[in-house]
Amino acid sequence: MTKTTMTVNGKSVSAATEGRTLLSAYLRDGLGLTGTHIGCDTSQCGACVVHVDGLAVKSCSVFAQDIEGADVKTIEGMANADGSLSVLQQAFQDHHGLQCGFCTPGMVMSSAALLAENPNPTEHQVRDYLEGNLCRCTGYHNIVKAVMAASDQAVPAE
C-alpha cells in the first residue's frame, strides 16, 4: 500500500492504494465519495464518469496511481457553493431526467464536460456525446431535454 494524493473537488486528499486500485474505488472506498456509481465496471455504462483535469473519464478504467496529483471533480463537487443544485442538476430535476438515479452522476458529469466544450450543443451532439452513458429507465429523451435546457436552448418536443 502507498499513499496517493490528488485534488478532489478542490481539496487536497490522500488515501492508501495498491497498484490495482481503480479511481472509482479510490473515490468510493478511500474517500467515502459514493456518489460516483459503479454500474458495469467494464467501461460500458458511464455511471462512474468523473472529470480528471477537466476531461470526462470512466473512473472504473483508470488506476488511481496513474493520475497521482491530478485535479478530479466528482458529482459531489457539482452543486453551488451554498448547497443548492447547479443549473445542470436542477435541469435534470425539472425535466425528469432521472428515475432510479443510478446513471445520473455519470450523466451529469458527461453533460457538464460537453457543455464546457460546447456551450450550445445541438440535440444530435448531446445524444452523440452521451453515447457512453447508459440509462435503463428514462429512455434518454428527458436527459437530452435537461441538457438542452441547461444550455439555455429550446427543449426538443416529445
Next chain:
Amino acid sequence: MYDFTLVKPKNLADAVAAIADGAQALSGGQTLLPTMKQRLADPGTLVSLSGIPELHGVCKGDGGIIIGGATPHAVVAREAAKYYPALAALANQIGDPAVRNRGTIGGSIANNDPSACYPAAALGSGAIIQTNTREIAADDYFRGMFETALHEGEIVTGVKFPVPQKAAYIKFVQPASRFALVGAFVAQFADGVRVAITGASNNGVFRWAEAEAALSANFAPKALMGLTLPADDMISDLHGTAEYRAHLCGVMVKRAVMAA
C-alpha cells in the same frame, strides 16, 4: 485483478529500460484494464506512458504528420484536423468521449484488435510505425488478429502518416461496442489509391487489392460495381455472418469514396 506495481517514468529511456526488465506498457488502459479485470493478464509491473512528454502530441514532419504513441484519441481528433481531416474524423468516432480522453493511438496499434479503427487508417495511409528501435511500414506491421511485428519489449513511440489528396473512413458501427462491424479507409495519393478494411477478416485489417486497382483507374463508387470479396475468411458472429460482412466491405468502400 492481480495486483502489480505501477511505475511512471518521465522519459522514454526509463520506460524502455523498465519494459526490457519484463514490465508491460500501460497507455490509456482502455483495453488493458478490462483484460486485467478478467485476470487474463498478470503483468507484475506496469509502466505508465502517460507522463512521457516525448510520446505526446501531433506535429507536422517530413512527408506527413507524426502522432506520438501515447496521444489520446481526443487530442488526435482536435489537433490532426487541420493536417489530415479524415484521420481526425476517425479518431473522433472511436468509442465515446470518455474512452477518447484516455485511449491512445499506440495502445490501439499495439493491440491490433481486428475491429479497431486506427489499424485501418495506418494501413490505408501507408503509415510508418515508429518504435524505440526502428521504423516499420504498416504493410509489414499488421500480422493478423492481435498480431503485430513488434518484438517483446518494443514500444510504439509514434505513427507517421503520409497525407493523401483525398481520404475518408466509414464504419458500420457495432452498436453495443462502437467498434467497426466493418470499416473501410480509402485514401487517394498521387500514385494510386489504398483501401484498408477492418472488422471483417479473421486475419485482422487487410488491403483490398482489386478495389485499389479499380479506384486508381477511376475514383468513383461505380468503379467498384461487380467487385466482391470472398466470405471464407470473414468473421462470423452474432452481430453478422461472414457473408454479411463480405457484402458490407463493398458498401463501406463505396460510401468512403463518396465521402472522400
